[in-house]
Amino acid sequence: MSAFIFDVDGTLADTEELHREAFNEAFAAAGLDWSWDRALYKRLLSVSGGKERLLHFLDLEGIDLPDAEARVAGLHAEKTGIYAGAVEAGRLALRPGVADLIARAEAEGIRLAIATTTTRANVDALLSAADIDPARFETMVCGDAVPRKKPAPDVYLAVLEALGLSAGVCLAFEDSWNGLTSAKAAGLRCVVTPAFYTEGEDFSAADLVAVDLQDADRFVAMVAAAR
Ligand code: XBP
Numbered sequence: 001m002s003a004f005i006f007d008v009d010g011t012l013a014d015t016e017e018l019h020r021e022a023f024n025e026a027f028a029a030a031g032l033d034w035s036w037d038r039a040l041y042k043r044l045l046s047v048s049g050g051k052e053r054l055l056h057f058l059d060l061e062g063i064d065l066p067d068a069e070a071r072v073a074g075l076h077a078e079k080t081g082i083y084a085g086a087v088e089a090g091r092l093a094l095r096p097g098v099a100d101l102i103a104r105a106e107a108e109g110i111r112l113a114i115a116t117t118t119t120r121a122n123v124d125a126l127l128s129a130a131d132i133d134p135a136r137f138e139t140m141v142c143g144d145a146v147p148r149k150k151p152a153p154d155v156y157l158a159v160l161e162a163l164g165l166s167a168g169v170c171l172a173f174e175d176s177w178n179g180l181t182s183a184k185a186a187g188l189r190c191v192v193t194p195a196f197y198t199e200g201e202d203f204s205a206a207d208l209v210a211v212d213l214q215d216a217d218r219f220v221a222m223v224a225a226a227r
């Protein structure tokens, strides 16, 4: 028994530019004059999780927002609605190789799971727009389901527990240093496929760095001994 465990943002699709736009739209809708450009967003991505990223931004800018936790939760809910709506409208495509890799894993009897920091509604919107039944993933651990987000190992440990598998027989797919560090801290092997915002991060801990996920033979071979 073996499994492929996929990150979502940056790995299944290159999502962060759309997340950035959705944050900015949510700020404008709330009458705030905040605007995150690409350079700032790249810096803010050091913190995973949209709500955590917003709190980090307030901290960084020294913005004293009254009732910050509640305001951030409200802004984030608005942003999730905008983002998921845009994804449902077809603004994103899966990265090259992803759909075929999922089908190949199923054909090989490799189990499938998702380990992501993003909100579940975002994952559902992406899979629905790509015509992928979420039930094909046996386990999905998303967003706030664990106490600590990536780079902590929590999300991967929760997935492994749900699958009832040891880390040694699984392979994680990630696009970022935060994700790689999370997977490694859970004892997993990890393929990194850098995305628009994560290109140039330190991936020296990766078992393999691939430009995309098209080389299914190679990824299947990486878990073959465990099956
Ligand atoms: C992705 C994230 C997410 C998205 C937005 O990290 O950090 O926060 O930017 O999602 P990873 P939410 O790919 O490592 O899981 O706004 O729903 O949190």
Ligand code: MG
Pocket (backbone or CB within 6 Å): 007, 008, 009, 010, 011, 174, 175, 176, 179
């Ligand atoms: Mg990612």
